[in-house]
Amino acid sequence: MALFVAGLSHRNAPVELREQLAVDEDKLRELLGDIAAAGVVREAIILSTCNRVEVYAVADVPGEARATTFRQLCRHRGVEPASVEAVLYTYAEGDAVRHAFRVASSLDSMVIGEPQILGQVKDAFALAQSCEAVGPALHSLFTQAFAVAKKVRTETEIARHAVSVSFAAVELAKKIFGGLEGKAVLLVGAGKMSELAARHLVEQGVFPVYVTNRTWARAQEMARALSGTAVPFDELSTALAAVDIVITSTAAPEPVIRREMVQRVMHGRRGRALFFIDIAVPRDVEGAVDSLDGVYCYDIDDLKQVVDANIRERVREAHRAEALIDREVAKFLAKQGDVEVIPTIVSLRERLEAIRTGEVKRTLARLPGATPETREAIEALSTAIVNKILHAPITKLRESSRAGSPRSWLELVHELFGLGRR
Amino acid sequence: MHQTLLTVAIIGYVAATGLALAYLVQREELLHRLAALATLTAWVLHTVALLTLAIDLGRPPLASMPEAVSVSVWVVVLLEMWIERRYGLSVLGAFVLPVALVFSLQSTPTRSLIGPTLSGAWLWVHIGLALVGIAALVLNFAGAVMYLLQEHQLRTKRPGTFYYSLPALATLDRLTYRTLAFGFPFLTTGLILGVLWAGTAWGSVFTFDPLALSSYVAWAVYAATLAGRAAGGWHGRRAAYFALVGFAVLMLTLGAGLFLPGKHGG
Numbered sequence: 001m002a003l004f005v006a007g008l009s010h011r012n013a014p015v016e017l018r019e020q021l022a023v024d025e026d027k028l029r030e031l032l033g034d035i036a037a038a039g040v041v042r043e044a045i046i047l048s049t050c051n052r053v054e055v056y057a058v059a060d061v062p063g064e065a066r067a068t069t070f071r072q073l074c075r076h077r078g079v080e081p082a083s084v085e086a087v088l089y090t091y092a093e094g095d096a097v098r099h100a101f102r103v104a105s106s107l108d109s110m111v112i113g114e115p116q117i118l119g120q121v122k123d124a125f126a127l128a129q130s131c132e133a134v135g136p137a138l139h140s141l142f143t144q145a146f147a148v149a150k151k152v153r154t155e156t157e158i159a160r161h162a163v164s165v166s167f168a169a170v171e172l173a174k175k176i177f178g179g180l181e182g183k184a185v186l187l188v189g190a191g192k193m194s195e196l197a198a199r200h201l202v203e204q205g206v207f208p209v210y211v212t213n214r215t216w217a218r219a220q221e222m223a224r225a226l227s228g229t230a231v232p233f234d235e236l237s238t239a240l241a242a243v244d245i246v247i248t249s250t251a252a253p254e255p256v257i258r259r260e261m262v263q264r265v266m267h268g269r270r271g272r273a274l275f276f277i278d279i280a281v282p283r284d285v286e287g288a289v290d291s292l293d294g295v296y297c298y299d300i301d302d303l304k305q306v307v308d309a310n311i312r313e314r315v316r317e318a319h320r321a322e323a324l325i326d327r328e329v330a331k332f333l334a335k336q337g338d339v340e341v342i343p344t345i346v347s348l349r350e351r352l353e354a355i356r357t358g359e360v361k362r363t364l365a366r367l368p369g370a371t372p373e374t375r376e377a378i379e380a381l382s383t384a385i386v387n388k389i390l391h392a393p394i395t396k397l398r399e400s401s402r403a404g405s406p407r408s409w410l411e412l413v414h415e416l417f418g419l420g421r422r
Numbered sequence: 423m424h425q426t427l428l429t430v431a432i433i434g435y436v437a438a439t440g441l442a443l444a445y446l447v448q449r450e451e452l453l454h455r456l457a458a459l460a461t462l463t464a465w466v467l468h469t470v471a472l473l474t475l476a477i478d479l480g481r482p483p484l485a486s487m488p489e490a491v492s493v494s495v496w497v498v499v500l501l502e503m504w505i506e507r508r509y510g511l512s513v514l515g516a517f518v519l520p521v522a523l524v525f526s527l528q529s530t531p532t533r534s535l536i537g538p539t540l541s542g543a544w545l546w547v548h549i550g551l552a553l554v555g556i557a558a559l560v561l562n563f564a565g566a567v568m569y570l571l572q573e574h575q576l577r578t579k580r581p582g583t584f585y586y587s588l589p590a591l592a593t594l595d596r597l598t599y600r601t602l603a604f605g606f607p608f609l610t611t612g613l614i615l616g617v618l619w620a621g622t623a624w625g626s627v628f629t630f631d632p633l634a635l636s637s638y639v640a641w642a643v644y645a646a647t648l649a650g651r652a653a654g655g656w657h658g659r660r661a662a663y664f665a666l667v668g669f670a671v672l673m674l675t676l677g678a679g680l681f682l683p684g685k686h687g688g
Contacts, residue, residue: 157449161586175576178590270655273591290577293659302579309581320450 003137004062005099006070006090007047007054010110013087020079023048025127027076032131034072040065043135045128045142047103049120051110056100058137066090097141098329104145105152106159107321112314113159118149140336148328155324158317161310166197168306169277169298170204173245176275176296181205184243188212188236188257189250190222193279197247198226210239214250240265240274247277248284255286262289269294279303337401344410345394347419352390356382393417424478427471428492432526434464435499439523442515449587454512458503461515465499472496484549487679488528493550495525497557501601505561509597513587517564525560528680548619552612552637558605559644559672565598566665573659595658598665599651606648613641632678640671 008018023031028046035044035057044057053073059065070088074081091099102108104121125142128134134142153159162168170180177183185206187194190213198209209228213219216232223230231239240246240262250256257276266274276297278285283299290297298306360382364375393413400409414420441457444450472493475483483489502518505511568588575585588594620634647664650656656664 155451172576174590175572175585176591178592271657271660273658294657296576298579305579306581309585313581313586 002060002062002092003056003058003096003141004066004090004092005054005056005096006066006088007052008084008087008089009052009054009108011108012089017079017083017087018050018053021048021053021073021077021084022050023053023073023077028124028127029131031072031076032128032133034076035069036131036133038068038072040068043138044069044133045124045138047121047124049117052103052108054103056096056138056141058135062090062092094329094333097332098325100141100145101148101325101328101332102322104142104149105321105325106149107152107318107325111163112311112318113163115159118146121149122146141332144328144332148325151328152321152324156317156321158314158321160317161313163307163310163314165279165300165303165307166193166200168303168310169197169247170200171310172277172296172298172303172306173201173206173275174204176273177244179205182207183245184208184210185245185247186210186212186231186239186243187222187226187228188246188248188284189214189252189280190218191249191279194247194249194277195222195225197277197279201245202226206245210243212236212239214252237261237265241268244273245275245277247279249278249280250284251280252284253282255282255284257285257289259286259288259292262292262295266292266294277303337406338398341397341401341406341410344413344419345397348393348413348417349390351417351419352386356386424471424475427467427474431464431468431471432523434460434467435495435519435523435526438464438515439519442513442519446513446516446587447583449583457515458506461499461503461519465496465503468492468496468499482546482550484546484553487676490549490553491525491528491676491680494553494557494560495522497554498522498525498560501557501561505597505601509589509593511589511593511597513568513589514564517567518561521560521563525676528676544615544619548612548615550612551608551615555605555607555609555612556672556676558601558608559669562598562601562605562665563669565594565601566662566669569594569598569658569662570666573662591658595661598661602644602648602651602665606644609641609644613637632682633675636671636675636678640668640675643668643671 008021010018023046028048032044032046035041040061041057041059044055047054047056055066055069055073057065057069066088070084071081073079074084099108104118106113106115106117109117121142125134125138128138162171173180173183180201181204183201183206185198185201185208187198187210190211198206202209209223209226210231211219211223211226211228212231212233212235213222214233216230219230219233222228236256240257246257248257262274271294273294273296276285276289276295278297278299281300285297285299289295360378363378364370367374370378397406397409397413400406438457438460441453441460445453445457472483475489479485484493498518499522502514502522506514569591571584572588572591572594575582575588576591616634616637620631643664647656647661647668650664651661
């Protein structure tokens with residue numbers, strides 16, 4: 001009986017092929033049913049997202065199981081098996097465990113640390129469970145994978161830094177202002193991206209929101225969408241004095257925010273910082289504004305630069321996450337191994353404990369005048385002897401199971417201690 | 423006894439400094455925990471060393487420049503640990519401990535600060551208050567350095583280690599302001615007592631004593647910064663530059679006390 005995972009992902013398979021193979025929920029149920037009917041796998045989970053199609057399974061003959069499973073999949077999707085076979089990867093046992101942990105933790109994702117994959121893995125698990133395709137092996141593998149994914153997320157900064165322009169802007173605002181509660185934002189011009197950035201800011205507690213636009217109706221419309229206040233365009237500099245963050249995205253060919261204007265505004269702010277997020281091309285904020293004291297101005301290229309740095313940061317954190325996963329895989333495999341020897345350890349312990357209590361009882365019956373101290377000493381003595389005797393065989397059993405060869409040791413222990421047939 | 427303890431404490435500070443700097447670069451939580459542990463251990467040893475010294479001497483260990491510096495390091499580390507927890511500012515150690523370490527290396531007892539004729543409760547209060555003030559201003563300096571580094575990162579728009587490891591500008595600005603507001607009254611009271619003392623003991627307030635003169639300049643710089651902050655709405659970069667200047671003068675003051683002949687020294 002062996003655990004394996006086989007599949008293809010964004011790493012090696014072209015998007016055309018992934019599209020063709022991606023399976024929706026109903027089809028997945030059907031497919032899991034067909035695979036079960038073929039009788040080659042004991043347990044199976046199919047993970048199908050736009051970036052990967054993978055089968056996690058436990059089978060007696062993994063090679064055959066893999067071939068059958070993908071033949072079924074190709075037949076369902078009408079894909080030529082040869083084209084799939086060429087890009088298919090397979091991991092077995094420990095490597096399969098590692099792969100499951102890496103996928104769930106978003107280390108194998110196209111954007112490292114993206115949060116969706118964990119939900120997708122959970123969905124795949126739930127679906128397979130509802131089809132009764134999940135047995136004890138995959139159950140313990142996946143529940144552990146979810147725990148590892150959570151650990152990776154909290155113990156490394158793999159998902160911490162923004163990898164989209166609008167979130168990067170929010171992150172920058174936090175690096176300038178600290179908390180964003182009660183900071184005011186002004187939107188100059190309307191656009192999908194500035195609206196998105198504004199929404200992210202509002203989620204962080206930014207309030208109030210002002211909107212201005214050359215077209216008054218457009219300003220009002222956007223203000224309504226963001227529960228903000230519309231401001232006439234010619235009151236731009238008054239509005240600048242009242243806010244902390246400015247998002248500009250007009251279609252104007254010339255900068256609408258000039259250095260002199262900002263300089264005047266800054267005089268009245270007593271050093272309060274002003275942060276411009278300029279996502280317009282051509283830019284809305286004059287380049288020279290940037291050099292003013294207390295003014296920070298990021299245009300779209302600057303924001304992209306921050307995103308790039310954040311991605312490098314995630315890759316750096318991913319190395320730490322890999323080390324964490326190595327440890328978790330080792331722990332998981334050790335525990336799995338122990339599972340096999342635990343019943344024997346338990347019955348061995350019970351057997352010796354039964355002998356001990358029997359003998360202690362008999363001895364104490366022959367010592368009616370024994371003081372409580374004597375009784376205690378006899379109990380302690382016998383327990384110590386049992387534990388000393390148990391130590392070596394238990395250690396040996398655990399070691400052998402971690403080394404992957406517990407069978408002969410299990411037999412031996414059963415024979416030697418008369419534990420009966422396994 | 424106290425000398426051995428002090429040496430071990432300084433070794434502890436060296437280790438803590440190394441770990442704190444490593445944490446700043448690596449951002450590995452384990453390094454931070456080790457640094458915090460090393461800091462606390464060294465500080466406890468330092469405390470015991472100072473207490474033993476005080477018991478041996480039968481007076482506060484404040485009568486020589488090295489003694490006084492050692493006590494100020496003790497206060498600096500105490501403040502560092504407190505602010506680090508209070509503000510969740512885990513990188514603070516990397517900026518404060520190196521300064522504390524440079525101080526400690528200067529604190530090997532060599533010369534006596536005050537002659538046996540000059541003693542009395544007011545003198546201890548003068549020295550003690552000035553030291554607490556100086557310790558707070560070390561934190562003020564660290565805050566200003568962190569502010570300028572983070573501000574530089576945000577201006578160059580190329581996020582690097584400091585962008586990720588340092589907190590927000592507003593937090594750092596608040597830290598520099600609060601440490602100044604806390605330290606300045608101590609420094610002021612300490613100086614006034616010193617001036618009054620000088621008036622009675624030396625006969626004149628303006629005798630040529632390098633430490634005293636330099637400390638007036640430092641006080642003036644900090645007074646200007648505080649006034650600018652409170653009245654002129656100074657913020658951020660300008661306040662941070664002033665903190666650096668003030669600290670430089672403060673270092674000259676201590677240097678004068680340690681190395682130049684004068685009424686505070688030999």
